[in-house]
Amino acid sequence: MKRSILSGLALGAAFVAAPLAVAQPDMPSRVSMSFNHYSTYAQIETQLKAIAAAYPELVTLTPIGTSHQGRTLWVATVNPKASGPDAAKPAMWIDGNVHGNEIQAAEAVVYTLWYLTKSYGVNPQLTALMNRCAFYLCPSANPDGRESWFTDPHTPDSSRQNIRPLDDDQDGLIDEDRDDDLDGDGSITQMWKADPDGAWLRDKDDPRVFRRVEDGKRGEWTLLGEEGLDNDGDGRINEDGIHTDDMNRNYPADWQPPYVQMGAGEFPFSSPETFGIARFIMDHPNIAAVQSYHNSGGMILRGPGTQTRESLYGPGDQAVYDEFGRIGAEMLPYYRYMIIYRDLYEVHGGFVNWTAESLGIISFTNELWSDNKYFQRDVASPSEEQTWIWRDKLAFGQTFKDYTEFDHPLYGKVLIGGQNKWARRNTPTFMLEEECHRNFAFTMFHASEMPEARFDRAEVKDLGAGLWSVTVQLRNDRLIPTRTGIAATRRSGLPDLLTLQGAKVVASGRVFSFDARTLGDLDKEPARVLLNDGVPSRGRRLVRFIVEGPAGAELRFRYEAEKSRDFDFTVTLRATP
Secondary structure, three states, X not given: OOOOOOOOOOOOOOOOOOOOOOOOOOOOOOOOOOOOOOOOHHHHHHHHHHHHHHOOOOEEEEEEEEOOOOOEEEEEEEOOHHHXXXXXXXXXXXXXXXXXXXXXXXXXXXXXXXXXXXXXXXXXXHXXXXXXXXXXXXXXXXXXXXXXXXXXXXXXXXXXXXXXOOOOOOOOOOOOEOOOOOOOOOEOOEEEEEOOOOOEEXXXXXXXXXXXXXXXXXXXXXXXXXXXXXXXXXXXXXXXXXXXXXXXXXXXXXXXXXXXXXXXXXXXXXXXXXXXXXHHHHOOOOEEEEEEEEEOOXXXXXXXXXXXXXXXXXXXXXXXXXXXXXXXXXXXXXOEEEEHHHHHOOOOOOHHHHHHHOOOOEEEEEEEOOHHHHOOOOOOOOOHHHHHHHHHHHOOOOOEEEEEEXXXXXXXXXXXXXXXXXXXXXXXXXXXXXXXXXXXXXXXXXXXXXXXXXXXXXXXXXXXXXXXXXXXEEEEOOOOOOOOHHHHHHOOOOOEEEEEEOOEEEEEEEEOOOOOOOOOOOOOOOOEEEEOOOOOOOEEEEEEEEEEOXXXXXXXXXXXXXXXXXXXXXXXXXXXX
C-alpha cells in the first residue's frame, strides 16, 4: 500500500492511548440515535445518510449494487481523510443481515458506524485505531429480505433469503403458495385441531403450552403445522413462497448446486447482492479482517464449512484464530468459539469461507444473542418452553399470539396462535444496545490486530573489496500476519515486496538469524525480494543483501504489502559495532 500522510498510532490488544482529552462515558454524537428498537431498511438508509452528512471528514457513503427488488446496497467507509487514503491502510470489512430475518445484525453495523464517528478525536484508543486502519461497513447484505421481515408475515426463522421469482415446488407455477397470515397478526404461527386421538394435551395451568403425551396414551390435540392454506391444491401449505437465494450459500468457496446446498442460487455470485459485495472486496485488497454478523446462539464462528477443507487451515492460521476466539469468549458472555462444520453444521459457499479460504483474510461470523442472557446466568440446557415463556414475560406478552378459533377450508375449526416472529432469534429490544456494544468491542479488538509491519533493525558487515553484508529485520507486533498461511499457500493476492536502491545488489535471500552464514534461496532479482509468506504473527522476518558500494553510501529500502502500510527506511554502509 502507498504510504499515507500520517503514520498512524500503534494499537495493540490493550489499545495504546493517544494524548487526547479524557473521554466521557456518554460521548455525544452529531446524530442522535437510540438502539432500543429495530429499523426498516429505508430507516437504515436514512441513518447512514445522516451520519455521512454529519461526519464528512470521516465517512464516505458508496452504493455497491442493487438488490433484485432495486434497493441500494450501501458501504460506509470510515477513514479520517487527514490520515491518508483508506486504500493505503489495512482495512476491515464488517457486514450484517446476510439473512433477512437476522435483523439485529444490521443494527450492530449501524451501531459501529455511530460509535466510531462520535469517538474520533474524543476516545484515544478508537482515534488511534481509525488513524491506522480503515473500515468498510455494509449494514445489510440482504435488504429485500430485511424489508420483507417487517412488511410480510413470517415465522421467527423465515425471510432468510433474498427475493427472486422461483418455482420452488417445480409445478410450473411461480410463488403461488405463499405464507398465509390467516388471523392478520403479521406472523405465521401454528394451527392446532381438536383430536381425541391426538398426541398433545393443553396445559391446564398455562393454556399457551401444549405438552406431548407419553407413548401409548391419548391426547386431545393434533399439531397441523404452520398457519396457512393449500393455495395450489397439492396437499402442502406455504411451500412456494417468495424467498429464494441464501446470501450465505452463493459464494464460490466450495459452492454446491441447490440439490446439494439449499439456497445456493444458479451459480456463485448469481445474486446481485453477493456480486456487489464480492466486487467491492476484490477491489480492496487492503482488507485484512472480516466480521460478519448473524443470529443467533451466541457463537464466534470460523471456517471451514466442511471437513474436506480443514487442511487449508495450517498451524499458524489456527493459532491466530484460536487466540481471537479465546479472547472473544471472554468479552462476550455466554458466547462460544466454534468451527462451522464441526460444531454447527456444514456450509457450502459461505461468505466467510470465501474470504478466509479463497482470499486468505482472517474472518469470523458472530451469531448474535444467547438465550442464557434471559437468565443472566449459565443455564446448562434451558428447555425451549422455559426460554420462550421467560422472553414473553419480559416482553409483557408481545411475543405470543393467543390462540383463536378459525374456520379452515380444509381442516374445519382450528386454533391459530403461538409464538410470533419476535419470539426467538432476535435480541430483545431492551438488551439490544448491550449486544451491539459487546460485539462492537470484540470486532474492534479484531481490527486492532490487523498487521502493522515495520523496520526493526539492521546489521552491516564489511566483507572487503567493496562488498557488504546488510541484514535487515522486519517486525510485525500484531496478531494477524501480513500474509496468512492460506494466502501464501494458495497464492492469493500479491506477495509482500522489499526493494533496495542506492548500491549494486549482488545477491539477496532470507536468513533465519543475524548469525546465519549462508543465504536461503537466492532471489532472481536481488534488489527485489518477494516475501510470499510476509511477516508473521507477532514475529519477525530477516532478509540479507550482499551489496557493492563505498563506505558511507546510503541504502534506500521500501517495504510494500497489500494488508499493511508501506514504509521506507535507510541503512548506511558502515560496519555495525
